[in-house]
Every structure is written in structure tokens, then in C-alpha cells.
Amino acid sequence: MNLTLPEGLTPRLARQRPWLSSLAPLLLTTTLHCGNGTTQHQDPRDNGADASHARASGADGTGAGPEGLRSAALAPECSPGTSGNPFVGGWYADPDIKIYNGVYWVYPTYSAPYDAQTFLDAFSSPDLIHWTKHSKVLDKVNVSWATRAIWAPSPIFRNNTYYLYFGANDIQSDGQLGGIGVAKSNNPGGPYVDALGRPLISQFVNGAQPIDQNIFIDDNGQAYLYYGGWGHCNVVKINNDMISLDSSSFKEITPPGYVEGALMFKRNGKYYLMWSEGGWTGPDYRVSYAMANSPLGPFPKTGTILSQNAAIGTGSGHNTVVNVPGTDDWYIFYHRRPLGETDGNHRVLAYDRMSFNSDGTIKPVEMSSQDNFCDGDALGWTPYGATWTVSNGRYVPQQKPDAKALLNTAFSALTYEADVTPGATGDAGLIFRVSNPGAGLDAYKGYYAGIAAGSDRVVLGKANGGTWTELASAGAAIDPNVAYHLAIVANGDRISVYLNRSATPIVTAIDATYTTGAVGVRAHDSAAAFDNVNASKPPGAVFYADGGYGGLGISLSAGNYTLAQLNAAGIPNDWMSSLRVPNGWTVQVYQNGDFTGTMWKFTADTPLIPQDANDQMSSVKILAQ
Template sequence: MKRTRIDGSVVWQRARLSRLALAPLFLTATVHCGEGAASAPATGESTAVEGAPLAGECTPASSGNPFASGWYADPDIKVYNGVYWVYPTYSAPYDSQTYLDAFSSTDLINWTKHSKVLDKANVSWATRAVWAPSPIFRNNTYYLYFGANDIQNNSQLGGIGVAKSNNPAGPYVDAIGRPLISTFINGAQPIDQNIFIDDDGQAYLYYGGHSHCNVVKINSDMISLDSSSFREITPSGYVEGALMFKRNGKYYLMWSEGGWTGPDYRVSYAIANSPLGPFPKLGTILSQNAAIATGSGHNSVVNVPGTDDWYIFYHRRPLGETDGNHRVLAYDRMYFNSDGTIKPVEMATRDNFCDGNALGWSTYGATWSVSNGRYVNQRQPDAKALLNTNFSALTLEADVTPGASGDAGLLFRTSSPGAGLDAYKGYYAGIAAGSDRVVLGRANAGSWTELASAPAVIDANVAYNLKVVASGSRISVYLNRSATPLLAATDATYASGAVGLRAHDSAAAFDNVNATQAPGAIFYADGGYGGLGVSLNPGSYTMAQLNAAGIPNDWMSSLRVPAGWTVQVYEHNDFTGTVWTFTADTALVPADANDKMTSVRILAP
């Protein structure tokens, strides 16, 4: 017999379990970014599951957000000669916003920073608050429209300027020696400009702050405007951040609502048959996500040439940040319905490390690095890497390659991380090559409670897909995409927290990390999607059925509703009494509905 320590617990077990005694486990061959072929399992006993997608595929939006290092906001993106160029605001106090950087990429995965493509030294009238650049190429020249000085009335110098360069990386210099738009027109502060050229060659500038939006025609020289063409097009809810793009002959106007320093910042949109509108609001497509980030807004979009693939670029504020200027650049896939309307954007929390970095990860207890498209740690008693998230009901998975000793796996609903062994609060699911075991447990700043474990053949230096599904107090652990969980436990000690990776006494590697909210409608104990979250599929649930699913009577204060779904909440059992209907995420239900759910119907399209 041998003595093996797994995650703080001590167990005694016999020699290595017979492979014949175990149900078959499929080991997938994993393609790591930067490698040309799949890495075969060390034993040679199994190959990729037939029909399963290859893991580790390097595709846009697969390598995690933020995609660039530093505090930035208000990104606008263009494609020049097959290269994507993102021009953001340098997010800092106004007096420090005196220049603009840019980022370029050939694949939307690997990004190169270009410092100070525009500097106030090249704009005689700009002194501060250089904001929201919008690029365009025409007349064999690269133009960059920008706001400066944050003017509050017509007696102040500033507004919207235009700079030009013969290179998308700059340097850009002032094209006219004065602001292009220097006064409030139709109540619109001259900021947050977006340049758009229609198919007929007519250029338009959309802009405006102080809850007013204008459009004006730009002449073909791109540095003067048709002063008789100013038109207010302010849609309902507009605050700032206008954006125009065209798809299938339709004109899409996007804008930001709410306060830029607040958690209610969001992106809404309208569709019109003309670049001049009218633009009736159709809905909000990007909002804060209490599990991932707040303050998401001021966006642009890009269409991958030759495809109908679209991505939305925007800024957001990491959870817990209180400085309004602490904003980062992010992008996610944007999908359209068959009628041309836009589906709500799902913020992704995933990382396959194809970009060669680990932006957004915080590490504890060991040195971590990206090597050959995987996230690896030096062997230490306890190595942790966390993403700044706050998931409750979730699905978390990753390809985990354990070392010959110790164990490695996934952290979830985690808080209070530290460098010491088990110095965190939360749950951990891991696999151990040395003891052929999968384990699920709970840590509480030094103490460890095993919740469930099972034998499984685990070989060192072989990648295994490990997945955790947590809904309310119910936790399930899956290995290698099995249809049924290998482990299951019930525990409600921790309601929510960060997701991450952990290696105990193991030099492990991780790839294809992906965290999502659990599928279905999610009901939360507290407002703002706080407290314990329980996910339910479509159906009708009496009080007894809700209790069985982990939802007490008169408990729900907020809920998430998938796009197109309807949730009917009833005051009494058996679908009687007052009914409240929800068709969208609701951070706090009406006061008369708070903590009043006794039965519920969930309808999906």
C-alpha cells in the first residue's frame, strides 16, 4: 500500500488500479497553439473521440480578454490591407490624455502595440482629453478623427478634429490646424465621433455627447464638411458613443447608454433604411455582466473580410475596480438573427493562450508562464491562477495535463487566494496521475473537506478534459466529455466567486479554459445577480419541484433570462396568485415580486 496526499487530504490505497476494472475513458488528442500536430497520449491506448472538435484551435476571440495590456477605452477598428487596426482612448485622468496609441493584428489573436500614433504636439489646439479616435482610409491617406479638450460650451476651444498620415501607425498630424466641429449643434457636445463611408462614396460623421446625436456629411476631401447637412438623429436612451455600420443594405446605429463610470453602461442599437435614419431603438445588446465585468460600452464592430463573421470591440471595467479610468479592451463574437436583428452579446471567459500571453490572470504560490500555447506552472506545493470573475451557476472546463506527482485541476467559487497550501476559500476539482483519482472538495483557508472522489486511470503528461457544472448546491464533475458525471456532490458553503486553475505539488499544464454561466434561466438569491444562483431548464415548476432543484420558497431577487425566453413567476404554488413576467435579465425584480417566487414557468422558443 502507498500513502498519497491529494489536496490536503491523506488517503491510503493499494497499488495502481487495473485499467480493465474501469469504465472506458476517452483521451482526446490535443492540438496546442503553435504546434503543427496533435500530441498523442503517452500510453498510445486511445485517440481523439470521433466527431469531437479539435481542442486548442486558434480562432479570433479564443485567447481571452483583455486582448491588450493597459488601461484603454472607446476602441474603433478598421481593416487596412488585411491588417486589423484598433485605435482606442488612453484611459487616464483628462490632463494625462494627451496622446493616442494603436494596436494591430493580422489574425485578431496576436496584437502589436504602436505607441503615440497621435500626440498633442502635432495638434496645436489640443491640450487634454484626447478621446475616441475613429479611423478611415481615403484619397491614399489615413485619416483619424478625434475629440479633444472636453469643451462644455461654445466659448471654449476644442471639439472634434481630424488628423492624417501616410501610415496607419502614424504619426498623425493635424490636417486643418483647428477643430472640424467646435461648437454645440442641436445640443450635441462635439465628442465621440465615428466616420462612415457609404457605398455611394458619401462620407458621414456621427457624433455627440450630452445625450444628443448628430450626423453631418463630410466632403470628399475628408477634412471639410457640408455645414448645411447637420441633422439630429438622437435615438431613445442615447448618451454617447455613436457608431454606424452597414450590413445587407441596412444601416445599423449603435450607441452607449448609462454613465461611463457606472455599472449601467451598455450598448443599444437601431436599424434604418437610410444613413440619416430614423433610428427607433430595437434593444440593448451589450450590458454589464456581474460574473465578468461592469461598465461595458463605447463599441465598434468589424466584419472579417469575405465572411459574415462579425466581432464587437468595446471597453469594460474589471470587477472590483473603482477608478473610472481603469478600463480594458475586449472583443466578442456578434451574431445576427435571420431578420437582421442582433442577438445579445455573450461576454466570453475563455483562454487557449494562442496569443502567447496570460492577460487577465492573477497567480499565487508559483511562477506561471505560457509555453507552446499552454499555461504552465513551476512545481510548488500550491500553485493557483485566477481570473477576476464572480460566477455562481456555471460550467467551467479546461484541458488539464497533470505532472507525475500531485494533482491539478479547476478552482471555482473561489475567494481569498494566498500562497500557502489550501490558502483559499472555494471549491476544487482535480485529477492525480500518481494515485489514479478524480477528487472534488472544499477549501476554507487551510482546512480541506473532500466532497467526492472516484478512481480513474490518469497518466502523467497526458491532457484530460475536466469539466465542472455547478448550479445552486449541486456540483457535478465530468471527465473527457462524458455524458454523465464522474462525481456529484451537494454543498452550498460558497455561493459565488472566481474561477481558476490549481496545481498541487505538480508541474502541470492547462489549455482551452472556458467558463460560462450555466445553461437555462438562472435565479439568484440576491439582487444584482448575487448570492447563490440556480439554473433551470424550460418547464413548469411547483414549489416542491423548486425546492428539489435547490430553490427555497420566496427566495429569488434577480434572474437571468436567455434571449427569446420568457419566465413567468407566480406568487403562490401551482401557478396561482400574482404573476410577474420577465423576458430579459433583471438585476432586481420589482419590490412586490422580491422574494415572492413560489412556482414558475419557463418558456423557450
């Protein structure tokens, strides 16, 4: 938004301007960022149906222009999924979604200790961008048997009535009161009232705890309820009245790895069962799926499509999906935990685009870290040193000596871009690999790339507490109150800064002082504005010095790399402990520098490589799909 200069604008160095030898000390400060179901067509009123990267560096490690940023700039403004995550405020989890009368409705769990989970809120949106909260659409006062742990609502419309299926009481045996209930309302925003006066499913069938229900109506009108905890998944037919079931139809359909969070949707005649694996507070929570020709399965596992992302968020799971009516655009809604959160209930709602391969399989979902402020808010941003507001679709600080706002991210190798509008004084730009959030000016650390209208300069430097070190700078004609596209590619110790999508960087530096940290925006004594912020890992396979994708990260494109070529790209011998592998790629790691010795093959992200392979990489072959 608000980009006023043509793409590829070159610096007008011939213009006479006073050149200043340096910018004022560019002091950073701290960081923090936080940010289901399928739509069915049972009612004519339900009109719904159920990145910006730089080119990876070559063997010499120098890289090329951030070509991916050009195509990203052509994406429609204010489109779904571009205004940042979380998309609503508050602690929530387990979302499900439906479209009613052209409006998207998300129903999540209120994420809190079980005894506080006594109600359900909902959120509605006409466009998947602007959201309205509807408080307590279901409350335990309207469900005589529910006392706590009201979980995982699943909505549907039928019989001129809105139904909401939910779990309550977290029962641990058949002797306890609770299980799966159903409530109804004349309005999608409630209030929903218990339809039975008792649970719909109150017993353990086939070993499945009666929780995490998902309602699905097939094209022939038959309704199914998918549900189950404790590692078992059942499906049961629901009668046309939507408040009773065919008790003879219970069938266990547990796919490999299933833990909880069943979700069914249909696309192009195929049935997709999704579920969550791992522990909801652990390091391995993730979303997997299966495909079948029948709503009853069988459901052999097809793959995992959503995993935790150490750069953006953890605990990603219990999802739903939605198809934008009249398109083949799909989005996955899920919950995740902001980095650094240790309270298991501190979960937020997020969504990202979900894409399919030509054979109907689902591509792995990339968690996004971006914000174009089209929704009018700055959820997930933490300001420091000044008050920040969203004005006319841009993020704007008070003019202060050191105004910063950060996203709670932890990128090492990254591509980071934004439209930066500097004021007439001071400078403005992007900060990255920032650490020690909240510790104050004398303790925080990180890099900064900025532009200044007063001195006509682009500068790259680093802060170490109160000490500022300039790494590189270049002259460029910078006008005040004009938006400039600023992009950073940080790949290992190689840092490049691009202005207005130029094919070559305007400044570069080699520095490995800081290996990972948060991203953010900064204005030094400038009436600046920021827009179209987007951070992501570069394309290609990314190799990390430490386990868990920690330490310095270096991205390599497809190709064969001898030890000398790895060294040229910034990767020392016997150095790699974890890696990220793009979908469909294969990475072959060799013990010796000439593709000999023991070979280890990796076809997926690996947070800790096997012990015998750790710190053993001396050459590598990277094979793209």
C-alpha cells in the first residue's frame, strides 16, 4: 500500500545535496510478537464452499537480487492472510469456521485453565480481514450439565437453525457426566441453548474420549460427526434432526499418529481427514491429513502439512479450513503459541493460505509473518520508545528520538522487506536479529538498515547496547514523505540491503555478530510510516549451526557443494546440526568433502539430525523437486 515510486527506481546521485558523514546513533531496544473446519453448503443462505523470498545464494554465497519480492509486490492489497497473525486478540484455540449469509464465522475455544473455560466466543468477518467479536455465544448457564472445559466448538446450519457442537467437562471415564453436546440458535452469533438437556455422546466408544468434535454434511445430505481424544478417532452418522445419532453407525477410523482435533472436508470428490499429532504443549504438535474416496475411510496418512516454526510460533495445531466461495482459494485456520510463552493456555488464532498439488495432495503450509495493516490494527506488534498507531493503512509512530516496534520472531536466515516512508528529519528503517527484548537501551542487540532524507543515505549497522557500529552505507536520493521499498537478505554472515527492488544490493556487509532474533521497524527522530512488512526464510535448504534451527542459518539453492564451495558460502566444515528442507526436495549430506564417505539423506525439516551425522557435513548435494 501507498508505494508511490516506480519499481526499479535508481538513486539520483547527481543531485546536489549536503552529505553527512554519519547518521545519529541508531539505538534499538526490544522485541515481542504474538499475532477451522470446512464450509458446507446445507442452506441456500450459506454461499460458501466447504512469498516474498530472495533468491538463495549460490555456491559462492554471494546471492543475487531478491527476485521473489517483485512478484510478491503484485499480490492484491488487503487480501486474506496479509494483515498479520494473530488475526484477533486474546487467548483462543481450536477454531472451526463456516460461512453464513456471505459472512465468515470462526468459533474457537477460550484458552484458559479448564475451570475458566465456561463459555465460547465467536468472531465474524465479511472478508477474512476485518473481524468482529461476539462474546459468550454459548455459556454454561444455558447448558445444565456443562460445568467446565467447554472445548472445540463446531458449527453447522440446517433445518433453519444454527447448531453448535461442543465438548464439556473433560470426562475421564463413562461414570462421569459430560462429553459432546449440541446447542442451537436462531442466530449465528447466539445465544446458543442446549438442545437436549444432556450430552449427545457421553460414553467412551472404541476407546475415544468424547471431545474435539467436527460436524460435516456430505453432498447427499448425510451428516457425520468426527471426534475423539486419547489417540482414537470415531465417526458416527447424525440424523437429519441434527440432535440425535445413529448409534449403530459408530466406526473407528483412527489414522496413524492421530491424537486429537479431527476435521473433515471435501474437495473435487475427495474426502480429507485432518488431525493433530504430538502433545498440545510439546515441541511436536502438528497437523497431518489423509485422503479417501469415502467419508468413512479408510484414511492412510498422506503427510504432515503444518509443523512448529521456531522462527514464528510453536504449538501449531487443531485446525480447520475454509474455501473462498467461487474460487479454489483455501485457508487453514489454527492456533499457535507465541515464542517464549510457557503457559500452555497462551494460544492465539492464526491462518495462512493452503495450496494443493495437481494430484490433490496438500502442500506444506508456510507460517507467515507479515502485516499490511489493512485490518486497521497492529496485533502482534510491541512498541517501544513511542506510541504507535495504524493510520490510513500504515504503521505510524510518534516522532521520538528512538521509536521501535517489534514482532516476536526469531529469524536467522531471512528475507525481510517493507515499504518505508521517512520524514524530513532523522531516519527510518528495519531492525532484525534483535535480542534481549525489554532489557533497555544498554542491553539490546541487533542490526539496522535505514534510509534518511536529510542525508540522502542508506545505512547498515549494528547495535550492541549503547554502542552503534556502521557496517556499510551508500548515497541515494531519499525524499521525505515518499515510500521506498527496503529489503534485507541476511544469509549466514552475508547481509545485503536492496532499495526499490533493485537487481543488486545498494549496500552489503559480512558480519556474524548476531545470528538470530526478532524483526521490527524503527524511526529515529522521524515522522515515518511503515507498510507491507513481510519476513520469511529465504528459499532453498537452510542449514543451521545448532539443533532446533538455532545459531547461524545459511540457505543454499539446489546444487552440489564441495567443502570449498560450502566454505565460500559461509558454512564451516563439520558444522551443521539441523536443517529445513523444502517440500519435495532431497538433501544428501556427505561425511567427506568430495561426496564420499557416509551419506545421510534428508527429505523433511529436521530439528536435530542423528547423532552420527551431527557436525559431520563436509559436502552436500541438494536436489530440487
